[in-house]
Amino acid sequence: MPKMLGIFLIAFLSGCSSSLKIADQHAIQPDYTLVYMIHGDANYTYHENGKRFKADQEIVAEAKSVARKAKHGEVFIFHQKKERKKLLFFPQKDRIWYHYRGGVLVDKGKYSPEAGGFGREAELYQAEAVAHSDRKIFMYFGHEIPSKTSLIYHRSLPKKPFNTEIFAKDLTKFEPHFDLLLLSTCNNGNPWMAESVADKVNYMIASPRNLHLSYMETQGLSLLEEAPNVSTKQLADTLALQSFERLSGQLQTMVTIGVYDLHEIGKYIHDYSNGYVAYLNKLRQKSLFTDNTDCNSMEVFKNQPIPQNGAHLYFKPPAFGRDSNLKNHSVWGCKQ
Secondary structure (H helix, E strand, O other): OOHHHHHHHHHHHHOOOOOEEOOOOOOOOOOEEEEEEEEOOOOOEEEEOOEEEEHHHHHHHHHHHHHHHOOOEEEEEEEEOOOOEEOOOEEOOOEEEEEEEOOEEEEEEEEOOOOOOOHHHHHHHHHHOOOOOOEEEEEEEOOOOOOOOOOOOOOOOOOOOOOHHHHHHHHOOOOOOEEEEEEEOOOOOOHHHHHHHOOOEEEEEEOOOOOOOOOOOOHHHHHHHHOOOOOHHHHHHHHHHHHHHHHHHHOOOOEEEEEEEHHHHOOOHHHHHHHHHHHHHHOOOOOOOOOOEEHHHOHHHOOOOOOOOOEEEEEEOOOOOOOOOOOOOOOOEEOO
16 A cells, blocks of 8 residues: 555544543432434424424434533433445444533544444443433434334435334343333334333333424423432423423424333233234335324224223324314324
């Protein structure tokens, strides 16, 4: 290799530094840990009051605001941005991570994914996190986590698979168990997702139907500072209700946000999940962006509706359209 080319490649590769240590807060032992996983490798543009917004960028800003206020917490923010390459071969490390402890940014860096899931993010988390905080919360913001692998999820990585099974498996690469899982996605309040994470999570917040790209509200996590003894159920109800009230005030479309006690739901969900997966295997879903319907209105569950035990749904029907006369909705959403 010519000498100048070798020098160029060394300089080029060393320019992709993975981390920048900003402050040393290792003496602080956090009372809780928050993980924000924000998908940005797709179209997240939406319009409100004539203005154009990028939903992933909006939630990154909100996550940083929450992190700065988390004086007794540890916060990780992973922004899964579009992956680009230099000279067609070298990844640019476009994805960004931030690590806050005690309200202070202690580290940040850029990275590239290894697969379609969260393997690389989990490695960064394991290298940085302070062990044994009392409460751990995982939050995912993005498009619907598909049940099927065949649907393309990452726009710049079309060959990298991502689905419910991968999501549930990679969740345990961070922690064996989380107190709360918030899914700020469409249609993931479904039987297959609930069963997939039931042994890994105590409570889940999810929408059984479509969810507007302005996302769920997380400023209510300030309760962890204001009332440290707040139960996970109370925290989940607060976040769900605040999200519901904000979206209901903004939208004319249907709003559905469910709170799921997965310990209780885990007692009965297995058979219903198996029935739903068998149904999905026969279903030809051509697009990721197809809305769910109420599972209990479908023929497959007509004779044996899925129970509502352990779950509560905040529900507002749409202002117009065929569903505008709906008086209620189950906590379960299914493809049709």
